[in-house]
Amino acid sequence: RKEVEQDPGPFNVPEGATVAFNCTYSNSASQSFFWYRQDCRKEPKLLMSVYSSGNEDGRFTAQLNRASQYISLLIRDSKLSDSATYLCVVNGGSQGNLIFGKGTKLSVKP
Amino acid sequence: DARVTQTPRHKVTEMGQEVTMRCQPILGHNTVFWYRQTMMQGLELLAYFRNRAPLDDSGMPKDRFSAEMPDATLATLKIQPSEPRDSAVYFCASARQGPPITGELFFGEGSRLTVL
Secondary structure, eight states: SSSEEEEOOOOEETTTTTTTEEEEEEETOOOOOOEEEOOOOEEEEEEEEEEETTTTEEEEEEEEEETTEEEEEEEOOGGGGEEEEEEEEEOSSSTSOEOOOOEEEEEEEO | OOOOEOSSSSEEETTTOOOEEEEETTTTTTTEEEEEEEETTEEEEEEEEEEHHHEEEETSTTTTTEEEEETTTTTEEEEEEEEEEGGGEEEEEESSOOOOOOSSOOOOOOOEEOOO
């Protein structure tokens, strides 16, 4: 089992749609979880951290299920500018470094 | 506006040549990472440093890759000799503290390497 797994997509959705991404991780000792966003030919940037109780930032909601080792990201009322690749990130390598999923590509169409 | 700076942004070279990529982490960040990104493998950790000391370079092909931090403001990644399969985008990133990494990683814009 890979350390961090994501559905690669692409997810093609119309503007205004709600879209959800899922991610599973293998290391039960992981303590920190994040979603990063990467635009085409750009570097990854932090979108939001994921907290145990779930957290929301505007149209974005992140949730964590430790028992199932599962993280999700929900985007409501999607915008054209949300088109990007979303990377699930978990800490827990041998030295506590961050492990990146391969990303889920989102394309929001007019 | 503090940022991680990488050079070169683009590099095209021939197989067998030496390639050196450089990174200036954000001032005050004590942890520096080198990642490689390809379509097939995604982001792979090659090496990382804490307070300039190498902590983990298990992701790096030792026979041809080497990573160093000669001082706190400079990290280098060297490939010698380069091969076509090394073609990828190489990202440097820094963090304020760690390990374990519990906060944000700040990435440079990447060095896009093409080995012919």
